[in-house]
Amino acid sequence: MMLLPFHYRVILVLIAAAPTACGLLALSRRGQERDAARMRFQLTAKGSQIDVEVGQGELAVSQDELNRWVQNAADAIVGYYGRFPVPHLRLQIEPSGGNGIRGGKTFGRGGGLIIVHVGSQTPVSELASDWMMTHEMVHLTFPSMADEHHWIEEGIATYVEPIARIQAGQMEAAEMWRDLVRDMPKGQPRSGDKGLDHTHTWGRTYWGGALYCLRADVEIRRQTQNAKGLQDALRGILDAEGDIREDWELRKALETGDRTTGTHVLTNLYEEMKDKPVEVDLDGLWKQLGVKAENGRVTLLDDAPLAGVRQAITGRSAGL
Numbered sequence: 001m002m003l004l005p006f007h008y009r010v011i012l013v014l015i016a017a018a019p020t021a022c023g024l025l026a027l028s029r030r031g032q033e034r035d036a037a038r039m040r041f042q043l044t045a046k047g048s049q050i051d052v053e054v055g056q057g058e059l060a061v062s063q064d065e066l067n068r069w070v071q072n073a074a075d076a077i078v079g080y081y082g083r084f085p086v087p088h089l090r091l092q093i094e095p096s097g098g099n100g101i102r103g104g105k106t107f108g109r110g111g112g113l114i115i116v117h118v119g120s121q122t123p124v125s126e127l128a129s130d131w132m133m134t135h136e137m138v139h140l141t142f143p144s145m146a147d148e149h150h151w152i153e154e155g156i157a158t159y160v161e162p163i164a165r166i167q168a169g170q171m172e173a174a175e176m177w178r179d180l181v182r183d184m185p186k187g188q189p190r191s192g193d194k195g196l197d198h199t200h201t202w203g204r205t206y207w208g209g210a211l212y213c214l215r216a217d218v219e220i221r222r223q224t225q226n227a228k229g230l231q232d233a234l235r236g237i238l239d240a241e242g243d244i245r246e247d248w249e250l251r252k253a254l255e256t257g258d259r260t261t262g263t264h265v266l267t268n269l270y271e272e273m274k275d276k277p278v279e280v281d282l283d284g285l286w287k288q289l290g291v292k293a294e295n296g297r298v299t300l301l302d303d304a305p306l307a308g309v310r311q312a313i314t315g316r317s318a319g320l
């Protein structure tokens with residue numbers, strides 16, 4: 001999740017990737033950040049190590065409460081992917097003004113780095129319902145892409161985050177479907193938009209990417225009689241060492257995922273959506289899945305044609 005405009009991220013990534021003068025600059029800045037840490041603690045996630053540094057500044061929450069927040073997100077990731085994606089993650093929590101989790105960034109450098117800003121007045125209840133830490137950790141699970149494919153990185157993080165939290169018992173499925181009915185239309189192409197590889201607005205990047213993921217999940221499950229889903233494809237990519245530390249071609253990732261599910265869904269959907277603005281029949285899709293939304297409330301219908309697919313998306317797939 002970036003509250004910052006997209007071009008700012010690109011600049012940050014370029015600086016992080018530059019090998020010489022900029023690299024030295026980044027290193028000396030990191031030294032200063034280390035010196036400025038006022039609290040450090042460590043936790044583990046299925047054998048991986050997470051080193052947390054909390055920067056200078058006031059926070060309304062305790063170290064134990066921060067620890068629980070990070071551990072919950074890490075546990076949700078381990079549940080969805082079967083393991084934590086990198087052996088050693090550095091996580092910087094930077095106190096800032098105000099209330100709430102105020103933006104995060106994830107990098108592959110140094111084996112994995114997440115920086116999250118937390119408002120000084122943020123109460124522990126906001127940590128318990130937070131989605132951003134899990135979203136940032138999902139970024140660790142997929143290889144780094146060229147800029148025109150940024151939509152797949154944000155789309156996967158946006159789509160997988162609530163599912164991982166539901167599977168970990170941290171969120172209700174109905175809450176996610178309510179949010180998807182509200183938010184998925186933001187991913188539809190607007191007038192003048194092109195395909196996902198060409199239009200890089202916020203809506204098309206985050207929700208256009210999530211729409212690709214939802215369509216892929218439903219189609220893989222339909223074609224395999226619910227034996228496989230997007231979760232299997234994403235595990236297959238991670239198991240092939242496709243994590244954030246690696247630069248991959250998008251096609252390599254999609255083909256790796258398709259091999260895991262025995263389908264061509266990821267590749268075919270990419271061909272369909274990469275260049276052309278594809279309007280998805282969301283109302284038809286919700287009806288098929290048995291998601292009925294009225295006045296901001298959602299009812300899940302178990303007699304809908306694809307109700308089993310809907311249940312499998314947030315349940316733990318057989319064999320996982």
Ligand SMILES: [Zn+2]
Pocket residue numbers: 001002135136139153154157
């Ligand atoms: Zn993100």
